[in-house]
Amino acid sequence: MQPRNRPWWFTLSLATVALFLLAACASGSEEEEEDPPAEEIAPPTTACQPPSCTEYTVTERDFFLQVAEQKVEKGAQISKNVKAGKVRFVLNNRGRFTHNFHVVGQGVDAKTKNIGAGKDGWLEVDLAPGTYELSCPLSNHADRGMRGALTVAP
Numbered sequence: 001m002q003p004r005n006r007p008w009w010f011t012l013s014l015a016t017v018a019l020f021l022l023a024a025c026a027s028g029s030e031e032e033e034e035d036p037p038a039e040e041i042a043p044p045t046t047a048c049q050p051p052s053c054t055e056y057t058v059t060e061r062d063f064f065l066q067v068a069e070q071k072v073e074k075g076a077q078i079s080k081n082v083k084a085g086k087v088r089f090v091l092n093n094r095g096r097f098t099h100n101f102h103v104v105g106q107g108v109d110a111k112t113k114n115i116g117a118g119k120d121g122w123l124e125v126d127l128a129p130g131t132y133e134l135s136c137p138l139s140n141h142a143d144r145g146m147r148g149a150l151t152v153a154p
């Protein structure tokens, strides 16, 4: 008795199903955002009080910064009056993604650890009068809006 050959259309339909499954798997992950791991951040142990130190709270969201009531995005000027000297930025990550906070200008180049969603971070810098860029340096977050210009008064 001769083994029965499978009809050509049976082989073809199996191949079609396999291709379909492959395509379904490949498209399933395209919406995933790459989120870097958050780091453990301990709150500062020293107080920050005027006149030796000034504290500013910056809320980080997807994808803009919020300084007090002001929404800051895509390099907009931060209107909050920041005085030269020792400054402690208190970062509240209220986005769904991990964020970071980067201060660049006047020889300062400082950033926090990666702040997980819903977590807080702190950054202390000595700011001289002049302009600075504040941003989230992770992935393409700055381009998506998370950057602002800060002018420090004497």
Ligand SMILES: [Cu+2]
Pocket: 098, 099, 100, 136, 137, 138, 141, 146
């Ligand atoms: Cu970010």
